[in-house]
Amino acid sequence: MCGIMGYAGPRAAAPLLLEGLRRLEYRGYDSAGIAVTNGEIHVRKAEGKIDRLAALLESDPIEGSIGIGHTRWATHGAPSDLNAHPHTDPSGEFVVVHNGIIENYLSLRERLETRGHEFTSETDTEILAHLVAEEYDGDLVAAVRRAVGRAEGAYALVVMTMHEPGKIVAVRRISPLVVGLGDGETFLASDIPAVLEHTRDFLIVEDGELVIVTKDGASIEAIDGGPIDREVLHIEWDAEQAEKGGFDHFMLKEIHEQPVVVTETLAGRLDEDGHAWLEDVEFDDYFASSLDHIWITACGTAYHAGLVGKEIFQRVLRIPTSVEYAHEMRYADPLVRPGSLTVAISQSGETADTLAAARLAKTRGSRLLALTNVVGSTLSRDADDILYTRAGPEIAVASTKAYLAMLIAEYLLALRIGRARGIVDEALAARVAHGLNLLPEHVDAALGQDASVIAAAERIVDADDIYFIGRGLDHAVAMEGSLKLKEVSYLHSEAMPAGELKHGTLALVTAGTPVITVITQGAVYDKTISAVQEVKARGGDVIAVAYEDDREIAKHADMVLRIPRADDLLGPVTAAVPLQLLAYHVARLRGHDIDQPRNLAKSVTVE
Numbered sequence: 070m071c072g073i074m075g076y077a078g079p080r081a082a083a084p085l086l087l088e089g090l091r092r093l094e095y096r097g098y099d100s101a102g103i104a105v106t107n108g109e110i111h112v113r114k115a116e117g118k119i120d121r122l123a124a125l126l127e128s129d130p131i132e133g134s135i136g137i138g139h140t141r142w143a144t145h146g147a148p149s150d151l152n153a154h155p156h157t158d159p160s161g162e163f164v165v166v167h168n169g170i171i172e173n174y175l176s177l178r179e180r181l182e183t184r185g186h187e188f189t190s191e192t193d194t195e196i197l198a199h200l201v202a203e204e205y206d207g208d209l210v211a212a213v214r215r216a217v218g219r220a221e222g223a224y225a226l227v228v229m230t231m232h233e234p235g236k237i238v239a240v241r242r243i244s245p246l247v248v249g250l251g252d253g254e255t256f257l258a259s260d261i262p263a264v265l266e267h268t269r270d271f272l273i274v275e276d277g278e279l280v281i282v283t284k285d286g287a288s289i290e291a292i293d294g295g296p297i298d299r300e301v302l303h304i305e306w307d308a309e310q311a312e313k314g315g316f317d318h319f320m321l322k323e324i325h326e327q328p329v330v331v332t333e334t335l336a337g338r339l340d341e342d343g344h345a346w347l348e349d350v351e352f353d354d355y356f357a358s359s360l361d362h363i364w365i366t367a368c369g370t371a372y373h374a375g376l377v378g379k380e381i382f383q384r385v386l387r388i389p390t391s392v393e394y395a396h397e398m399r400y401a402d403p404l405v406r407p408g409s410l411t412v413a414i415s416q417s418g419e420t421a422d423t424l425a426a427a428r429l430a431k432t433r434g435s436r437l438l439a440l441t442n443v444v445g446s447t448l449s450r451d452a453d454d455i456l457y458t459r460a461g462p463e464i465a466v467a468s469t470k471a472y473l474a475m476l477i478a479e480y481l482l483a484l485r486i487g488r489a490r491g492i493v494d495e496a497l498a499a500r501v502a503h504g505l506n507l508l509p510e511h512v513d514a515a516l517g518q519d520a521s522v523i524a525a526a527e528r529i530v531d532a533d534d535i536y537f538i539g540r541g542l543d544h545a546v547a548m549e550g551s552l553k554l555k556e557v558s559y560l561h562s563e564a565m566p567a568g569e570l571k572h573g574t575l576a577l578v579t580a581g582t583p584v585i586t587v588i589t590q591g592a593v594y595d596k597t598i599s600a601v602q603e604v605k606a607r608g609g610d611v612i613a614v615a616y617e618d619d620r621e622i623a624k625h626a627d628m629v630l631r632i633p634r635a636d637d638l639l640g641p642v643t644a645a646v647p648l649q650l651l652a653y654h655v656a657r658l659r660g661h662d663i664d665q666p667r668n669l670a671k672s673v674t675v676e
């Protein structure tokens with residue numbers, strides 16, 4: 070996720086901005102830049118590490134004591150010098166940095182182009198510089214208000230103009246923004262660690278607010294107008310805690326980021342009638358209507374996201390769908406044919422096996438769609454179509470927020486293909502769209518059940534073997550729950566379809582054996598209950614993940630982790646959350662290095 074930094078005070082801005090950006094490096098980035106005003110606006114920016122920007126500043130320094138800085142994690146446009154922030158308007162009188170996504174940027178850009186505007190980058194951000202310049206009539210705050218009134222999306226935006234030196238104006242819509250209050254100097258940042266070295270006193274800018282920063286302090290107003298009185302927050306965290314947003318581990322922080330990740334992955338891509346606009350998915354309706362097979366290929370957690378995809382594509386689209394481990398598919402001489410779509414799923418977009426399987430499918434004539442979290446990754450460059458998840462950089466080795474974002478992307482893809490084929494009618498599309506829009510709230514509610522999850526973790530922490538069961542979509546989620554637990558807790562666990570238990574594994578279920586049961590699918594509810602009864606008859610300890618209004622399950626399970634009632638097609642998204650938390654808490658109780666589990670790497674770029 071992009072990092073933002075701002076400074077107004079008596080000191081030289083450039084080194085302070087650079088230092089703040091370095092403290093935001095942990096968020097991940099692919100380019101960095103700063104702008105300083107001293108009569109004019111001066112910008113320096115470069116693709117790659119902050120050291121490249123530092124070298125640029127050394128050879129071509131800028132003086133001035135007010136400025137803004139940015140580390141970019143690409144969303145619109147590949148990492149490059151030109152796409153790096155800050156961006157100016159054509160006159161160079163206004164400069165902006167921005168974190169987040171402008172949903173209506175294509176239509177804004179087209180409208181600006183018809184009025185003669187020319188753009189030098191592929192970013193949505195540059196449009197904001199043009200909009201502010203166009204709206205400016207001597208009052209930066211008013212211009213920013215009018216400009217953001219035209220922009221839709223989730224973002225934090227920071228603006229300066231040479232016409233009002235000494236002032237930085239910023240707006241928050243969902244993406245974070247904080248103000249650090251120093252002695253005769255003021256800082257602005259997307260995250261507290263950027264400025265913790267200079268101050269411990271902060272103003273948190275809330276959603277829907279605008280802030281005016283000068284060296285003498287900051288004043289917060291509602292975006293629509295009206296002053297806001299914000300209490301100063303004194304932070305006691307040390308730098309390491311601050312990077313984790315006050316959470317003990319990145320894994321937990323990332324699990325808690327999921328409501329925002331869902332919102333961002335949906336942003337600008339779905340209307341309430343269930344029409345999905347997927348900006349880099351370029352196949353036409355003819356292809357969508359005629360494709361006869363979907364191949365999904367991936368590894369690990371991404372493969373588990375693929376299992377959910379398979380269920381959705383077959384159930385909703387009625388298209389035969391195969392999901393293959395990439396390391397198997399690449400050597401299996403798969404029957405991939407022209408007229409098919411291969412969806413290669415990879416958070417990093419760099420997993421060697423996934424790249425190989427994807428390339429193989431392409432050479433056999435399949436259209437290749439990359440579902441990935443990293444803009445400009447190798448997978449995205451190989452693909453015909455790209456569907457980016459917008460989870461932001463994932464730092465914990467165990468994937469959580471990227472997985473959830475992959476599921477959201479799959480629902481969007483199903484809507485895109487299903488409407489083109491006419492198999493998803495208006496009622497179903499609207500139902501799915503409604504359910505998707507409720508998900509941020511549902512995920513948030515699931516996060517609120519932490520106390521029950523901790524109790525469940527205490528129950529299983531000393532088990533030798535743990536089983537996860539479910540049917541259909543619940544089985545797909547159970548697979549991921551089991552992998553998460555293995556990765557961070559080092560406990561042995563295994564997932565299987567609930568109906569498979571009695572065909573062998575039941576022999577291992579004895580008194581006290583934990584069996585985690587995901588039960589959200591109405592059509593097979595009774596069947597899963599039968600499996601639960603088989604476990605109970607052997608003395609097993611059943612912990613169920615079930616809807617909050619499911620009274621029946623409490624009669625059978627020893628413990629129930631509750632999630633909000635949802636459409637069965639979407640229930641599994643929320644069901645994944647307690648399983649992620651369970652893995653986290655078991656690992657914590659066992660005292661493991663949660664963010665860096667033994668023997669595992671974040672990106673497996675070798676075979």
Ligand code: F6R
Binds near residue numbers: 372415423466469
């Ligand atoms: C598990 C995990 C791995 C990855 C797998 C594929 O938490 O993160 O199983 O999912 O190595 O990685 P990507 O998605 O980058 O291709």
